[in-house]
Amino acid sequence: MANGLLQLRIDDNLRKEASDVYSQLGLDLPTAIRMFLTRSVQVRGIPFSMILPEENYKATAAVAAMKRMSSDAENAGVADMTLDEINAEIEAVRNGK
Secondary structure (H helix, E strand, O other): OOOOOOOOOHHHHHHHHHHHHHHHHHHHHHHHEEEEEHHHHHOOOOOOOOOOOOHHHHOOOHHHHHHHHHHHHHHOOOOOOOHHHHHHHHHHHHOOO
């Protein structure tokens, strides 16, 4: 198998910090990079989860609101209402009943 040369530019501090981490694991930086690339091929993608932190996720507030409304519905005893029952309640309120 022929070997190719891979060159990339990286911040000196990042390189040192990453090298220190891999050194503690008994690896050198080139070996860690080869492991990353090998695993990327095996999983056919990035070999780790790529998610935004919870506090930056824009739907967090919406999910929290839905959980509050669900809890409120449970507490009010209306969590098991059918769509027809909900629509009837809305109609009754609109008609002032």
